[in-house]
Amino acid sequence: MSPPALRGIRLTHGFGATPVLRGADLVVHRGEVVAVTGPSGSGKSTLLHCLAGILRPDDGEVWLGADRIDGWSEARRTALRGSRLGFVFQFGQLLPELPAVENVALPLMLGGVRRGDAVARAAAWFPALGLDGLEQRRPGQLSGGQEQRVAIARALVTDPEVVFADEPTGALDTETGRVLVDLLIGLAARTGTGLVIVTHDADVAARCHRVIVLRDGRTDPAAVHAVVTGGPR
Ligand SMILES: Nc1ncnc2c1ncn2[C@@H]1O[C@H](COP(=O)(O)OP(=O)(O)OP(=O)(O)O)[C@@H](O)[C@H]1O
Numbered sequence: 001m002s003p004p005a006l007r008g009i010r011l012t013h014g015f016g017a018t019p020v021l022r023g024a025d026l027v028v029h030r031g032e033v034v035a036v037t038g039p040s041g042s043g044k045s046t047l048l049h050c051l052a053g054i055l056r057p058d059d060g061e062v063w064l065g066a067d068r069i070d071g072w073s074e075a076r077r078t079a080l081r082g083s084r085l086g087f088v089f090q091f092g093q094l095l096p097e098l099p100a101v102e103n104v105a106l107p108l109m110l111g112g113v114r115r116g117d118a119v120a121r122a123a124a125w126f127p128a129l130g131l132d133g134l135e136q137r138r139p140g141q142l143s144g145g146q147e148q149r150v151a152i153a154r155a156l157v158t159d160p161e162v163v164f165a166d167e168p169t170g171a172l173d174t175e176t177g178r179v180l181v182d183l184l185i186g187l188a189a190r191t192g193t194g195l196v197i198v199t200h201d202a203d204v205a206a207r208c209h210r211v212i213v214l215r216d217g218r219t220d221p222a223a224v225h226a227v228v229t230g231g232p233r
């Protein structure tokens with residue numbers, strides 16, 4: 001059997017003397033959507049950053065497919081986020097001086113794809129995201145919801161194995177946010193990518209295959225098994 005898309009095992013991490021993660025576990029398979037919830041300050045962003053190679057955990061293991069990546073150099077981990085991993089932040093992640101389509105094309109170009117090919121591949125995402133006709137707009141000329149759709153396209157354009165979304169709807173109104181999450185879940189299902197999404201919205205969590213609750217820096221095993229049935233709607 002092929003390994004899970006991504007595994008975090010007994011992850012610990014602290015800032016200075018303050019422990020934040022104290023042994024957190026998370027597994028996501030291809031095509032699976034996992035929600036991460038927990039109180040503010042419980043370490044959700046820290047967990048995602050460790051899993052995505054933005055931070056190196058103090059202890060524990062991160063496996064991307066068959067590769068153990070937590071020991072990789074910063075440069076190699078950064079390169080992963082332009083190829084095998086995608087990340088959608090809460091807001092403010094687009095380059096304001098670049099048109100939307102070039103923002104999406106950027107990870108491809110950084111990965112060595114020729115500019116024309118990268119822009120064409122980026123543009124192909126726009127209709128599915130309801131962004132038809134907005135390719136040449138700069139981020140400042142887009143609504144918050146449109147900006148987040150561009151950010152989603154940018155995270156998916158490299159056909160990654162896993163996409164992380166850290167409260168991607170945090171800056172949006174509830175309804176716009178839910179539409180956006182449905183879009184993200186639908187695209188993950190269609191492309192077979194694993195999706196790990198941080199959310200405070202119970203309705204969003206209910207749309208995911210599994211919900212993981214972080215408390216005191218640990219993933220709550222009881223809560224892990226409180227699986228929301230039904231999966232994405
Ligand atoms: N760079 C940093 N330096 C020092 N402390 C940090 C740093 N980043 C996070 N922390 C602390 O680590 C703890 C966990 O932060 P984290 O951002 O992971 O929480 P969170 O669960 O994502 O919270 P929220 O729901 O508010 O986004 C908090 O107490 C925070 O103050």
Ligand SMILES: [Mg+2]
Binds near residue numbers: 044166
């Ligand atoms: Mg956070």
